[in-house]
Amino acid sequence: MELLDFVRRTAADTGLIASLPLDPEGRTWIRLDGPGGSEAWLIGWPPGTGTGWHDHADSIGAFLTASGTLREHSLAARLPTDGWKTLELNEDIDRSRELTAGQGRAFGRHHVHEVLNESAAEHAVSVHAYYPPLPQIRRYSRTGAVLRLEQTESPEDWQ
Numbered sequence: 369m370e371l372l373d374f375v376r377r378t379a380a381d382t383g384l385i386a387s388l389p390l391d392p393e394g395r396t397w398i399r400l401d402g403p404g405g406s407e408a409w410l411i412g413w414p415p416g417t418g419t420g421w422h423d424h425a426d427s428i429g430a431f432l433t434a435s436g437t438l439r440e441h442s443l444a445a446r447l448p449t450d451g452w453k454t455l456e457l458n459e460d461i462d463r464s465r466e467l468t469a470g471q472g473r474a475f476g477r478h479h480v481h482e483v484l485n486e487s488a489a490e491h492a493v494s495v496h497a498y499y500p501p502l503p504q505i506r507r508y509s510r511t512g513a514v515l516r517l518e519q520t521e522s523p524e525d526w527q
Contacts, residue, residue, distance in 0.1 A: 370404060371402070371430035371474060371498075372430040372432070372473070372474040374403045374406070374408065374495075375496065375497050376432055376472065378400065378410070378495045379434035379472075379495045384410065385410070388410050388411075390412045390493075395411055395413055395414065395417055396412040397412070400495075402497045402498075402499070405500070406498060406499035406501065407498045407499070407501035407502055408498075409495070410493065410494075410495055412493050413438065413494065417484070418482055418484035418485065420482055421441075421482045421515065422481070422482065422506060423479060423505070423506050424478075424479065424498055424502055424505060425477070425478070425502070425503050425505070426477050426500070427498040427500055427503065428474070428476050428498070428499055429475055429479070429496065429497060429499075430472060430474040430496070431494050431495065431497070432467070432470070432472025432495050433467045433469050433470070433494050434494055434495055435469050435491070436487060436490050436491055437467065437468045437469075437485070437487060437492060438466075438467045438485055439465070439467070439483070440464070440467060440473070440483050441462065441481060442462075442475075442479065442481035443462065443480045443515075446478060449478055452517065453517050455514070455515045455516075457514070467494075472494075480515070503523075504523075506519075
């Protein structure tokens with residue numbers, strides 16, 4: 369997949385990775401030019417930070433850890449795309465994977481996940497790409513088996 373190849377090549381650019389300013393308090397990012405009209409980001413993750421549960425709407429994507437270690441929690445199911453605010457999840461839907469430097473993954477539309485830097489001391493840096501450029505991000509809260517849509521963000525909310 370082109371996006372996964374792009375994030376792999378970009379993460380191998382040690383000069384670019386080193387150029388990202390790291391903040392001990394919050395995530396930092398630089399927007400990159402992705403391939404074929406995609407949107408791409410270089411993101412720094414201080415210890416203990418994460419995204420919370422979210423999806424990327426109609427965009428496909430890929431991300432790869434360039435340094436440090438990230439954990440991804442995801443749902444192994446296709447959720448309805450519209451018309452719900454609260455959903456009860458089935459058992460055995462949760463997936464978790466640890467992504468150390470050089471490891472990444474691609475994902476399809478409406479992929480619901482959260483990404484975390486669980487380290488107590490080490491920053492992580494990752495490269496992300498999305499196509500088409502993100503039309504919106506839907507943010508969720510999770511309590512046990514209940515997933516609740518909390519807000520929908522537009523590009524102007526994060527650029």
